[in-house]
Amino acid sequence: MNKKAKTTNYPKPPDKIPKVNEPRNYNKERPVWLLSKIDMDGDFGWKSINERDKILKIIDRLKSFESMTWADIVGSDNHSIPIYNLSHGAKKRLSQINIHEIEELFSFHLTGKERIWGIREEEKCKILWWDPDHLVCPSIKKHT
Numbered sequence: 001m002n003k004k005a006k007t008t009n010y011p012k013p014p015d016k017i018p019k020v021n022e023p024r025n026y027n028k029e030r031p032v033w034l035l036s037k038i039d040m041d042g043d044f045g046w047k048s049i050n051e052r053d054k055i056l057k058i059i060d061r062l063k064s065f066e067s068m069t070w071a072d073i074v075g076s077d078n079h080s081i082p083i084y085n086l087s088h089g090a091k092k093r094l095s096q097i098n099i100h101e102i103e104e105l106f107s108f109h110l111t112g113k114e115r116i117w118g119i120r121e122e123e124k125c126k127i128l129w130w131d132p133d134h135l136v137c138p139s140i141k142k143h144t
Contacts, residue, residue: 027071029123033062037119037126042093044117044129044136058130061110070123077109080120081137090129090136099128107137 040047049055065073074080082104083091094100099119106125108116113134118125129136 024122026122027074028069030067030069031065031073032124033066034124034126037097037099037128039093039097039129042096042129043089044093044131046130048132049130058110058116061108062116065108073108078107080104080106086137087135093129105136 039045049058083094083102086094086105094102102119104120105128106118106120108118110116113132115129115131115134115136116127117129117131117136118127120126
């Protein structure tokens with residue numbers, strides 16, 4: 001028995017064109033928090049927070065950042081600071097906790113003097129310090 005081969009009318013696939021991977025723009029992504037480097041001790045340690053309300057406000061602020069992209073976050077209040085601009089105490093603490101090969105830390109403004117410090121890598125931020133008194137990198141006010 002001679003059966004006719006079944007034919008289909010599928011279109012011919014186009015010639016394959018290699019995809020060019022454009023560099024990923026991490027500023028268009030939302031932050032991802034990592035806690036592997038969190039410093040619980042020292043002058044900027046998280047153990048110093050003993051108020052439940054303060055912890056809840058910090059968590060709320062970090063949650064609010066999650067609704068934003070890095071492009072939305074980065075600005076005059078939230079920005080990278082080169083290590084050489086940090087206070088002597090901050091640089092000393094980085095050495096004590098074996099963080100050596102970074103060029104900058106990222107500062108998140110909460111309220112007034114309060115800051116959260118981290119190590120930004122692409123869309124991720126390794127939360128590092130709680131700085132309630134703006135001592136990691138004190139700002140010098142003009143005309144004082």
